[in-house]
Amino acid sequence: MSNQSFSAAPDSSLPSSVANTIVIIPAFNEEGAIAQVVHAIPSDCVSEIVVVDNGSTDATAAQARGAGATVLSELERGYGAACLCGIAYAMEKSPAIIAFLDGDYSDCPEELPSLLHPIVHDNIDLVIGSRMLGQREPGAMLPQAMFGNWLATTLIRVLWGARFTDLGPFRAIRTSSLMALQMNDRTFGWTVEMQVKAAKQKLRCREIPVRYRKRAAGSSKVTGSFTGTMKASYKILFTIFKHLFT
Ligand SMILES: Nc1nc2c(ncn2[C@@H]2O[C@H](COP(=O)(O)OP(=O)(O)O)[C@@H](O)[C@H]2O)c(=O)[nH]1
Numbered sequence: 001m002s003n004q005s006f007s008a009a010p011d012s013s014l015p016s017s018v019a020n021t022i023v024i025i026p027a028f029n030e031e032g033a034i035a036q037v038v039h040a041i042p043s044d045c046v047s048e049i050v051v052v053d054n055g056s057t058d059a060t061a062a063q064a065r066g067a068g069a070t071v072l073s074e075l076e077r078g079y080g081a082a083c084l085c086g087i088a089y090a091m092e093k094s095p096a097i098i099a100f101l102d103g104d105y106s107d108c109p110e111e112l113p114s115l116l117h118p119i120v121h122d123n124i125d126l127v128i129g130s131r132m133l134g135q136r137e138p139g140a141m142l143p144q145a146m147f148g149n150w151l152a153t154t155l156i157r158v159l160w161g162a163r164f165t166d167l168g169p170f171r172a173i174r175t176s177s178l179m180a181l182q183m184n185d186r187t188f189g190w191t192v193e194m195q196v197k198a199a200k201q202k203l204r205c206r207e208i209p210v211r212y213r214k215r216a217a218g219s220s221k222v223t224g225s226f227t228g229t230m231k232a233s234y235k236i237l238f239t240i241f242k243h244l245f246t
């Protein structure tokens, strides 16, 4: 499927205050995709795009910088460590909203306005872009990722009553709510930690459908490999059960 068919119309009804948004993109060896991701983020929606280079051995940092992003370096490897590094930087700028997405061009950054809209207009705290509700390019989400999502979101619903269909990377959150969550996972428990804590704190959450395509270049480091899948699955389930007792 061509990238063209994934482009989404910008939401022109957003007020200018939404531009007080910082986007954080954790990236590890994404030199073939990161510039496309940065360029595709609607510039009128954001005040700054922050790419957190997580010890890449390729030209990720140079590509991101060339595309206009602020580039931070977090040498401790881990998805959550990179996101936390980005948050620490963002807090110096006092954004109203912080958004996250992956650096492999699987998400459609053009859809960012749709994620910001419920926070700005409907008083929602956390918006998750659901790939399960949206259109997926065949092969973009592997069966193990779909099953893991189903299992994790079912557990969250049964244990805390919050209805999610995905643990997707594309999300936006009111900064004050994010601070209240006191995020601390440094690896692949990051996304589920945010949703579990949001459920426990009874934040106002909403999912919106997002499109999802195969990564632009290179190979999957998480659900595309056996060890990546095992590590992420273990971490996600461990995070859920840990929060039963804390
Ligand atoms: N910060 C950080 N990001 C990573 C690491 N491994 C993968 N990523 C990023 O996490 C996202 C998801 O990884 P990806 O390889 O696409 O896995 P998949 O989506 O399951 O196929 C991408 O944006 C990667 O750049 C890591 O060790 N640290």
Ligand SMILES: [Mg+2]
Binding pocket: 102, 104, 106, 215, 220
């Ligand atoms: Mg990916």
